[in-house]
Amino acid sequence: MNSMYFTEEHESFRQSFRDFLQKEVVPHIDKWEKEGTVERFIWKKFGEMGYFGLNQPEEYGGLGLDLFYTVIFLEELQKINSGGFAANMWAHAYLAMTHVNKEGDDRIKREYLTPSIDGDKIGCLCITEPFGGSDVAGMRTTAIKKGDTYVINGSKTFITNGVYSDYLVVAAKTNPEDKHRGMSIFIVDRDTPGISSTKLDKLGWRASDTAEIAFDNVVIPAENLMGEEGKGFPYIMQHFALERLVMGINAHARAEYAVDYAVQYMSERQAFGKTLDKFQALRHKVAEMASRVDMCKEYNYSIAKRLNDGQYVVKEASMSKLLSTKMADEVIYEALQLLGGYGYMEEYPMARLLRDSRLGPIGGGTSEILKEIIAKMIIDKKEYKPAT
Structure with a gap:
């Protein structure tokens, strides 16, 4: 146990969540990976256990716990070897629900946040x-106000939970002429006329329903605006820090899983009269891999602590995602190599792990974009401010 960040209560939660995943989720993973659909019953079970409400306010049914419960939630989800299933869970709890909690008014929270915590609604x-x-800032989707409604037109893509969710948190231009200050955030019911979703076929994350979504004259009540009109861009930027840290934590956790699996395999596999873990070249490779994982993990924990304390960590979270996702890809590649031919076989975890990990440097802001954001802060002394 890392006592700098985790208490006995945290570790007790880790063990109970790990047991829950092994009992309730793991037996279904291969089916969900094959079908590309996570069945609704598991959402309800997550809700009943309080897993969607870890960081949510108690008055709406959440538990109001510190961010290290979230860290554990993310880490353990990566260690059942389905990046798609994990993405469905954390995209609901830490992407959609974050906006509902932070920008939604009391009515919206009671109609959407509480059922989301309970596992009755998916966002x-x-x-x-x-x-x-x-x-x-260059988005083209518009939400034009007409009387007491907004009319949404446009399209979105690569949306996790984009097919089977019950509601959508949508960013759209309310003032198309203004690049940064013309954007707003809305909550939209799935069954609103004019919404259509097309499921995307992906290299990895096979269990996740990733979609392209079209909005054709979708009329919603004006009261479904979340927060203030025109402040969508700073809202999004503010929450990107959490999203990027989530992806950094996911990366170090799946890389750690890969190393642990490879070490276990090496202790059992024999060649030339001894187990693989006795060959110096392989031992040193593992030492390097484990060191890289640990460096990223410790950095991510420190950022989680600062974010939990209310600090604005957009630079650090961007660095976390940039380096942790790159590290995970490289470590998992090496871990697959350590299994030899078995690493290439679907009955072993590395093939799926390698495919799932490859999305890390792309989703939630590509590595190329993150480098430019970091460069602006370091070289140009640009300061990103929280939404006020």
């Missing part, structure tokens, strides 16, 4: 567009 966050990618 998705709709920001990325087919022609925009990481260029959030």
